[in-house]
Amino acid sequence: MxxxxxxxxxxxxxxxxxxxxxxxxxxxxxxxxxxxxxxxxxxxxxxxxxxxxxxxxxxxxxxxxxxxxxxxxxxxxxxxxxxxxKDPLAGTMRLGVIYTIGPYLLPDLVRQIITDMPQMPLMLQENFTVRLLEMLRTGELDCAILAEPFPESGLAVAPLYDETFMAALPLNHPLAQEASITPEQLKNETMLLLGAGHCFRDHVLEVCPEFARYASQTDGIRKTFEGSSLETIKHMVAAGMGVTLVPRLSVPELKPVHKRSGGHHDSPVRYLPIVDPAGGKPPTRRVVLAWRRSYTRYEAIAAVRNAIYACPLPGVTRLS
Known part of the structure; x- marks a missing residue:
């Protein structure tokens, strides 16, 4: 035989x-x-x-x-x-990424890996943090890009970058012409939140804890609305339904148009940095690469991390 x-x-x-x-x-x-x-x-x-x-x-x-x-x-x-x-980079890399990172990082990352490491094709999985952690533990994924904090899982973790949050407001909002905004100014706004399961929802509630009580009650829909993705929520903001917080990488590169009209941007949403009047740090999330400690393709993990660093990553702070 x-x-x-x-x-x-x-x-x-x-x-x-x-x-x-x-x-x-x-x-x-x-x-x-x-x-x-x-x-x-x-x-x-x-x-x-x-x-x-x-x-x-x-x-x-x-x-x-x-x-x-x-x-x-x-x-x-x-x-x-x-x-x-013979070549530690040869073979498929099964990479997971959370929903609030994938659309803004993966296009550049995939292009980078195809260019630098064609022998290591990516198999991608977008999901919630809890599901990605489970897939890492069971061996369905080799590594995952996550945002801290997440439940202790015994995984190896390497920091990638710190990413600030920005407030997204309709272009005609009274605060849209400000240079920045404070958490205090957001308290009286209709806050648009991601649905349960998204870790970024928890990050927003940390910045604006007063919305937690609405997010957990049925009648809170009068004060908060939930969306399935950041892009859905951005469209809701553009329609004037409320404001939200977004990670810096999700903010489009805005181009000035018609300077004589006041330098308006080609977006129906205005993005403002969030500042602490007391001088504290702006709200930030830490993005990391996580993998099983038993995983032996160390060179492949390092290659993925280097490929992420080679991406533009506008506005974030790379970590060594």
Whole structure:
């Protein structure tokens, strides 16, 4: 029994046709048929029922084909392990990222990795922090980009950058012409929040704790509204439904237009830095890269981190 013979029977089971299976395996049909006949004789079982119109797999053949598929996958994994031994960056990197980071970092990050490390394709997963932590623990992900704080998980963590929050207001809001805004000024506004499960929702409530009581009560909808994504909430802000807080990377690069009209921007939303009148630090979140301590591709982790540092990251503070 050889891996080639196993590959042939898997192809025939998939194609239900000897000729198409031979084409898929880049061999002649007689070569494939002879190899399968040899395997059937060795196993002393019939794997396929042949008729003029189609080929079907016998009940016992189905079990053998499933096992053959498993063996081929394991053999492929052996090759991947050997390849990684020669080049630690070779092989897929399964990267998770939370919803409030993904849209603003991934386009630049994927482009950077394709350019610098084409041998390490990314398999991406956007999700909530809790779900990403679970996927890291079970081995479904290799590493994840998260925002602190998150539950203690025993993971290895490397800081990436600190990112300030900015207030987003409708362009015609009375405070939109200010140079900055304070948490105190936000107290009387209708605050738009992300729904439960988003860690950034908790960050907003830390800056404006008075909205926590509305966020947890049904009648609070008169004071707060919830959205499924930051981009949804930005559109709600643009429509004049309220204000919100957003991370700095989600703020579009605004271009001045028509200087004679007062230097308005090409966005219906005005973004203002948040300042503490007492001189304290502005509200900030720390973004980190997390992975299992048992994960052995250290060079790949370092490469992902370096690729993130090579992204523009406007307005954030990179951490070493």
């Amino acid at each position: 050889t891996l080639t013979e196993l590959k042939y029977i898997v192809a025939v089971a998939r194609e239900k046709h000897f000729g198409k299976a031979a084409e898929a395996c880049f061999v002649s049909q007689p070569t494939l048929s002879l190899a399968i006949k040899k395997l059937e004789e060795e196993l002393e079982v019939k794997l396929f029922e042949r008729s003029a119109s189609e080929v079907s797999v016998t009940p016992l053949g189905e079990e053998i084909v499933r096992q053959a598929q498993s063996v081929l996958e394991q053999a492929s994994e052996i090759k991947e392990i050997a390849k990684r031994g």
